[in-house]
Amino acid sequence: MLDVKVIFMPHPPVIIPEIGGGKETHARDTIKGMDQLGQLVSEIKPETIIFISPHGNSFNNGTCILNKETIRGDFSVYGYPDVEFEKKINQSLAMKISDSFDGQDFVSVLMDDELAEQYGVEVTLDNGVMVPMYFIDQYHANYDMVHITPGGTSLQENYCLGQRIQEVIKEQNKSVLLVCSGDLSHALKDEGPYDFHPSGAVFDQIVKDAITDKDPLSLLTLDDEFVKEAGQCGLRSFLIGFGFLDGMGYDANVLSYEGPFGVGYLTGYLTKNEKLIESSLLPKLVDLTRTLYQEKISVENDYIKLARLSIDTYVKTNRKLDFEKVKGEFSNDFIQEAQGQRAGIFVSIHSNGELRGCIGTISPTQENIIEEIIYNGISASSNDPRFNAVEQSELLELDIKVDVLMEPERILSKDELDVVQYGVIVEKGSKRGLLLPNLDGVDTVQDQIEIAMSKAGITDESEMEIYRFRVTRHEIASRHTRK
Numbered sequence: 001m002l003d004v005k006v007i008f009m010p011h012p013p014v015i016i017p018e019i020g021g022g023k024e025t026h027a028r029d030t031i032k033g034m035d036q037l038g039q040l041v042s043e044i045k046p047e048t049i050i051f052i053s054p055h056g057n058s059f060n061n062g063t064c065i066l067n068k069e070t071i072r073g074d075f076s077v078y079g080y081p082d083v084e085f086e087k088k089i090n091q092s093l094a095m096k097i098s099d100s101f102d103g104q105d106f107v108s109v110l111m112d113d114e115l116a117e118q119y120g121v122e123v124t125l126d127n128g129v130m131v132p133m134y135f136i137d138q139y140h141a142n143y144d145m146v147h148i149t150p151g152g153t154s155l156q157e158n159y160c161l162g163q164r165i166q167e168v169i170k171e172q173n174k175s176v177l178l179v180c181s182g183d184l185s186h187a188l189k190d191e192g193p194y195d196f197h198p199s200g201a202v203f204d205q206i207v208k209d210a211i212t213d214k215d216p217l218s219l220l221t222l223d224d225e226f227v228k229e230a231g232q233c234g235l236r237s238f239l240i241g242f243g244f245l246d247g248m249g250y251d252a253n254v255l256s257y258e259g260p261f262g263v264g265y266l267t268g269y270l271t272k273n274e275k276l277i278e279s280s281l282l283p284k285l286v287d288l289t290r291t292l293y294q295e296k297i298s299v300e301n302d303y304i305k306l307a308r309l310s311i312d313t314y315v316k317t318n319r320k321l322d323f324e325k326v327k328g329e330f331s332n333d334f335i336q337e338a339q340g341q342r343a344g345i346f347v348s349i350h351s352n353g354e355l356r357g358c359i360g361t362i363s364p365t366q367e368n369i370i371e372e373i374i375y376n377g378i379s380a381s382s383n384d385p386r387f388n389a390v391e392q393s394e395l396l397e398l399d400i401k402v403d404v405l406m407e408p409e410r411i412l413s414k415d416e417l418d419v420v421q422y423g424v425i426v427e428k429g430s431k432r433g434l435l436l437p438n439l440d441g442v443d444t445v446q447d448q449i450e451i452a453m454s455k456a457g458i459t460d461e462s463e464m465e466i467y468r469f470r471v472t473r474h475e476i477a478s479r480h481t482r483k
Helices: 023-044 091-103 113-119 127-137 155-170 199-212 224-230 235-244 282-298 302-317 323-329 332-339 369-382 392-397 445-456
Strands: 004-009 048-052 063-066 070-075 080-088 108-111 144-149 176-181 250-258 265-272 345-351 354-360 398-405 409-411 423-428 431-435 465-469 471-474
Touching: 004 023, 004 127, 004 235, 023 127, 023 250, 023 265, 048 127, 048 235, 063 091, 070 127, 080 127, 080 144, 091 108, 091 144, 091 155, 108 113, 127 144, 127 176, 155 176, 155 235, 155 282, 176 235, 199 224, 199 235, 199 250, 199 265, 282 392, 302 323, 302 332, 302 345, 302 369, 302 392, 302 398, 323 369, 332 369, 345 369, 354 369, 354 398, 369 398, 392 398, 423 445, 431 445
Parallel strands: 004 176, 048 144, 048 176, 063 108
Antiparallel strands: 004 265, 063 144, 070 080, 250 265, 345 354, 345 398, 398 471, 409 465, 423 431, 423 465
């Protein structure tokens, strides 16, 4: 009998016949693969299934593990409340996994009903679990479960989380299976949920090859921007699955792949093979993180370098950077230019492709640009109310951008705006809101205006003044090594 440890399953509700209403026939290969995986599960009869779903309660900086005696869910949102599920959670195992994550300084949230109420969320089953569960339960329904949702943390961290789950399971007497739920690119066709992007098909091929070649390292080195272009939701789930078998010999199989609705669906599994010997990737991941970091900072200009140094210094020492002590690390041209100029500055921090902090000043508040960058670097990393303060363990993952603002000019019409060329400032009474130019997801002038109004707390455009401004943006280009 195959010693299946990890299975990869997509989660489109349309492949459930009661919901698909005939459309499921367009995904025959996927349904066949799901059935095959259900039969494999029935052969191994796991006592506990750990579901890794990207569609549970997600956090930017950590992983969510549900903690409730019994958990329920249905497809009411699709108009099918009778397609429902109820399972017991293995709370003891969930708590041990959470403790293991925390013990390695990986942030995790053990989500019970009380905490869920505070966050305004629910402890319930989601599509990422219920679709795989539908096909598994037809063959084997007698199991308890653990529900884990990856956060917006690094790809490397999610691989390591899988390895931590492995360590916990070694101490258990129960048979445990990992179900890694995830769809691949959502940008395979224009009629899909996202606009078509050529990166979509490339991404899906990379994932397929990574499984068949047993090469998770090829996934761990993917560029954030490339992954974002692909519009996927399964990468972190799949990496946890690979990490679960870190250091073990295993065989890999892809049962099916297709993209009938503009979304890539893959089914497959990993089987433990005692005859094979595999070395752990963890030492390589440490080297990889540092290599990527060195590559990144080697191409940063002095503006970004100063912001990074300010952030690093404050996070590590809780003190402001003394520029005089590091002056020798910067070019004379930069020092002369920056010391002789005053301007508003915005420092933006991203981590794993997601915003991690952004604070700035519309007008200069310091004696020169150098001090403005230093102070706003500190604020962006510690005082953005949308995020927790940046921690030392995150520093190698940060991407930093510095915008130098030019003098704002008042305009009389929105027609004078351009979301790429100009940022916008809106003012009404004492309320003022700003939005930088050329931001992801801000595609129209009206979007730009409405976001700036929301930041200012302005609800009505009447008597509102509008200003536009240009910026000099300092950032490094994405690697895009996979395109």
